Amino acid sequence: MARYVGSVCRQCRREGAKLYLKGDRCYSDKCSFSRRSYAPGQHGQKQARKKVSEYGIQLREKQKARRMYGVLERQFHAYFEKADRQKGITGENLLVMLERRLDNVVFRLGFASSRTQARQLVRHGHFMVNGHRVDIPSYLVKPDAVIQVKEGSKESPLLKENLEALATKTVPAWLELSPQDATGKVVRFPAREEIDVPIQEHFIVELYSR
Numbered sequence: 001m002a003r004y005v006g007s008v009c010r011q012c013r014r015e016g017a018k019l020y021l022k023g024d025r026c027y028s029d030k031c032s033f034s035r036r037s038y039a040p041g042q043h044g045q046k047q048a049r050k051k052v053s054e055y056g057i058q059l060r061e062k063q064k065a066r067r068m069y070g071v072l073e074r075q076f077h078a079y080f081e082k083a084d085r086q087k088g089i090t091g092e093n094l095l096v097m098l099e100r101r102l103d104n105v106v107f108r109l110g111f112a113s114s115r116t117q118a119r120q121l122v123r124h125g126h127f128m129v130n131g132h133r134v135d136i137p138s139y140l141v142k143p144d145a146v147i148q149v150k151e152g153s154k155e156s157p158l159l160k161e162n163l164e165a166l167a168t169k170t171v172p173a174w175l176e177l178s179p180q181d182a183t184g185k186v187v188r189f190p191a192r193e194e195i196d197v198p199i200q201e202h203f204i205v206e207l208y209s210r
Contacts, residue, residue: 019068058207065199069098070115075138080208091201099190102129103137105147109177109184111162111167126153133143141186149182 018086057210066076083093098104102111103119106127112118118137121127125135128148141147153159172194176185 019064037150041173055207055210058203061200061203062207065095065098065197065201065204068115068197068199069101069104070119070137071098077208080204084208091205094204095192095195095197095199095201096189097140099195100140100142100186101126102134102141102147105141105175105184105186108175109147109171110166111147111149111159111182113162117158121159124160126150126156143186143188145186147184147186151182154182 039117062076066073070081073156079097080090080094083097084090086093094161099108103115103122106112106118106122107115111127112121122137122139123135125133126149127134128150129139129141131148133150149159149163154163163179163182166177166182167178171177171184172190174186174188174190174194176187180186
């Protein structure tokens, strides 16, 4: 599968917002966006002064969402079409679907420091859902799903470090975390106000409705 292999800090700078793609580094003084919040490239600082069209605003919002959740264009469009067929508000349905991805849930539970790291850990088969090993980052969890770190994976240096920090983690209200068991549970689907991402989803709906 195709994937982005460039500098993820450039993505934050291009979108003009912190996408928190590098975990704890994004909260430190080393964050590239904090030091250079303008777009990357030779003319990055000049671009900040340019007037952005309505289409440009819509496109940037879509790109921001794609990059934050680590989803390629074809899959993102498929999520939108599925969200559009569901009852309710299309934009909110889209964000809820993205939040239900297994890699995002692993990140939200604190088993990984970023969605990128969570995606890698899931692909390497370190997690079980309802007792079954799942190595598909895009797997959509359902209410009452139990996500657990595999017993043999708890000694992995990376996971061990993340698990030791679980006691200090605060998880969203739609999830439950048992740090001592390295287990999490999906209580219900998240409400829009519980999805703390800097995304204005109505712009994405407008873009795909053109």
